[in-house]
Amino acid sequence: MKSLRNSVQLIGRLGKDPEVKEFNKSKKASFTIATTDLYKNQKGAKVEDTQWHNIVIWGQLAGIAEKYLKKGMEVCVEGKLVHRNYETDKGEKKYITEINVNDLVMFGKQD
Incomplete structure (x- = not known):
């Protein structure tokens, strides 16, 4: 049984086209979805x-995205x-919650 932890x-629906960056022959795609x-x-x-x-x-999944x-x-x-934080150039601490995806299903084009 797959772990539920x-x-x-x-x-949901994508709020924008994916933004893709390359790192050492690997890709990272990031975007938002609305539920x-x-x-x-x-x-x-x-x-x-x-x-x-x-x-x-x-x-590889980032390339598909x-x-x-x-x-x-x-x-x-x-x-x-995944929760992470960083400090801005102005010294403000920012907190971000993201979903690191390991599986993706596409349902089709926008209605």
Whole structure:
């Protein structure tokens, strides 16, 4: 059985085309996907809650993302959560949560 520790699976739409960088003969693709939940609030009004997720794909799968993924496409990503931080030139500490993807399913073009 596949380990469920630190396992994330999301289905959403790309917010932008992947940004691809090359490192020592390997590739890194990064982009965002949006997931939307619909529900009714206490007053019965429909509420749409959209969350944006930072996605990172490495290696051969990054090349596939570069070639085929476009803004608006629906995808399913599976991977793990990674938290990291860095300091800006102004000395501000920034925190980022990303999903490092190990599996990708493309559902097709934008509706």
